[in-house]
Amino acid sequence: MPSEISVLEPFETKINNKMFRGAIVALKNGEIRFYNEKVLLVLIKIPEKIIGLKYGQYVKEPDNLVIITESGALLIKTLNKNVQLDVRKLYKFNINK
Numbered sequence: 867m868p869s870e871i872s873v874l875e876p877f878e879t880k881i882n883n884k885m886f887r888g889a890i891v892a893l894k895n896g897e898i899r900f901y902n903e904k905v906l907l908v909l910i911k912i913p914e915k916i917i918g919l920k921y922g923q924y925v926k927e928p929d930n931l932v933i934i935t936e937s938g939a940l941l942i943k944t945l946n947k948n949v950q951l952d953v954r955k956l957y958k959f960n961i962n963k
């Protein structure tokens with residue numbers, strides 16, 4: 867890992883009739899990494915330290931990631947229902963304030 871782990875959260879989602887289970891790892895450098903087994907699926911970069919994460923249903927949407935940063939910001943990211951997760955690809959996102 868390029869930085870120390872600050873938060874660890876399990877996730878489970880079903881996309882196109884395929885189950886994905888794994889861990890969401892938030893690092894002190896602002897990276898959020900989705901792992902399925904040992905494979906890195908998604909990499910999200912946030913410009914500040916993450917102090918809290920929760921993955922699950924929010925309102926009617928089943929796949930959401932709630933992020934709390936050190937400054938107190940609350941970010942909610944929703945996994946698109948049409949996303950094509952593939953263990954052979956890495957998806958990268960940058961989130962700027």
